[in-house]
Structure formats: C-alpha cells, structure tokens
Amino acid sequence: MTPISTRGTLAELGSVGWYATLIPVAFPIGANTSFARAVVAAQRAYESGLRLTTVSFHRVLELVPDDAGISVRSGWSNPMLSYVDAREFAGSEFFDVARGGVYANRAAAEEVLMWINRFPTATSLSVIYPDTPVAHDSVDRYVNALRSVFLEVVNGAP
Structure with a gap:
C-alpha cells in the first residue's frame, strides 16, 4: 500500500491538511529479479493502483470474499x-x-x-x-x- 494525494479541486489545492488515501502496489519479485525489472513492475503496479484512488481501503477490505485468505483483525493498522x-x-x-x-x-x-x-x-x-x-x-x-x-x-x- 502506498499513500496517494486525492486533492482535485482548486479549493483543496489551496487548503492545508492531508488529502490522501492508500492504493495497492503489488507485484511479483523472484529471487533473481533484477532491480531494473522490479522498478518497471513496481511502476506498472502503481499506475494500476491509481484506478482505486477514489475507493476507501476499508471498503475494499469489506468486499474481499471470505475465501480470499485475507484476514484483518479489529484495530489493524497499515x-x-x-x-x-x-x-x-x-x-x-x-x-x-x-x-x-x-x-x-x-x-x-x-x-x-x-x-x-x-x-x-x-x-x-x-x-x-x-x-x-x-x-x-x-x-x-x-x-x-x-x-x-x-x-x-x-x-x-x-
């Protein structure tokens, strides 16, 4: 997960405070993956994650199917x-x-x-x-x- 700015309006651009959400940046890395390949994969994953900028991370977790193998305890932090x-x-x-x-x-x-x-x-x-x-x-x-x-x-x- 990485934070991303959600500022979009002129009023938001001129105000003080955090306008941010978390987006996923997930990509596979093998034992022999070069740094150059990892950077390209990370950039693609980041760009893909940008599509979720307007979606609350907590909402995503609510929608994860029970059989997905993802469990989050109450009070979790990232x-x-x-x-x-x-x-x-x-x-x-x-x-x-x-x-x-x-x-x-x-x-x-x-x-x-x-x-x-x-x-x-x-x-x-x-x-x-x-x-x-x-x-x-x-x-x-x-x-x-x-x-x-x-x-x-x-x-x-x-």
Whole structure:
C-alpha cells in the first residue's frame, strides 16, 4: 500500500491538511529479479493502483470474499512508508548550506511509520515504531534489508 494525494479541486489545492488515501502496489519479485525489472513492475503496479484512488481501503477490505485468505483483525493498522525526493524542491541546492531537511513530528508510535528522504548529497531514513522487543527486532531486520538493497543499487546491481 502506498499513500496517494486525492486533492482535485482548486479549493483543496489551496487548503492545508492531508488529502490522501492508500492504493495497492503489488507485484511479483523472484529471487533473481533484477532491480531494473522490479522498478518497471513496481511502476506498472502503481499506475494500476491509481484506478482505486477514489475507493476507501476499508471498503475494499469489506468486499474481499471470505475465501480470499485475507484476514484483518479489529484495530489493524497499515505500516506507512513515505518517500520524498527533495532534489526537486526549489532551492534544494542550498539544503547543505542551510542545513535544511524534511522533518516530521513524533506522532503516535503504536504503528510503524517510515520516511525515506532523498537530498542532493544524501538519503535519510527515519522510523517511528513501538518500544517493544518485537518491534525493535522487526525494524532492525527491515532496515538492514533495506540498507542492503540500497547498497546493491548504488554499487550497480543489475
């Protein structure tokens, strides 16, 4: 799932607040799938998911047949991963000089929230998660796997 903006009217464009929903981005990846193929598959899945922008994710779950193998417990939450390419921001070439960045508040930590921010000279990862042994272990494993993928891409993995 990835968040997508639902702003569409001039009034919404001029207002403050979150106008977002979640859309599915699902695609198969095999053990030997190259990064280039994965990116193409992810882009296609994202474009396909855009057709669901006006549909509530909770409504989709209500319509899933009982035999689909999808079960959601009461009080479920969906981890959030946000990616911002700040290299496109006006004045981004001055981020290092001004020690600028993209910041978020601590928010509630009963969920896992992640931000990947790409700047002209660095990429940062921020994670908020519950202070439990299971969460610490899970987030450590995820961050290490993500770091490994990033290093493969940086080092020119196919």
